[in-house]
């Protein structure tokens with residue numbers, strides 16, 4: 001679906017793969033979009049991704065990209081947190097925390113039917129763009145952070161088609177990709 005949204009974006013070409021070994025080929029690409037359940041990365045994959053981001057390559061992680069083995073500390077440190085649990089699948093409110101940022105242009109507070117992700121830590125040195133409340137506590141939904149020279153963007157939303165069909169989610173994803181390619 002993301003590949004399809006990007007067909008309208010000038011100058012962007014995409015390649016989708018289910019092969020984690022692609023992480024060794026980051027030099028062939030301008031941006032890495034991680035939208036798989038990471039689960040477990042090999043030392044080599046983790047180091048390849050970490051060093052390419054530290055050298056300035058942007059990475060965009062979506063939803064279950066934070067569902068990863070706790071041993072993958074380098075990867076968790078780069079994204080800014082690790083998935084602990086999620087709320088039951090339900091409709092909730094997403095609040096835009098920074099309406100001035102290029103990624104949130106044209107995005108207003110919205111409702112989405114999704115899993116509300118809870119991470120194991122507050123992401124360090126993060127710039128919060130959107131948040132949602134679960135059990136009286138605000139949880140980061142979209143944030144950017146710097147890892148070495150590279151920009152990291154995490155969007156915790158996106159469990160299934162209901163989220164992917166949400167126009168605000170689409171705007172945040174496409175806006176995020178554009179920003180990462182230009183920043």
Ligand SMILES: [Zn+2]
Nearest residue numbers: 064115158159
């Ligand atoms: Zn999910």
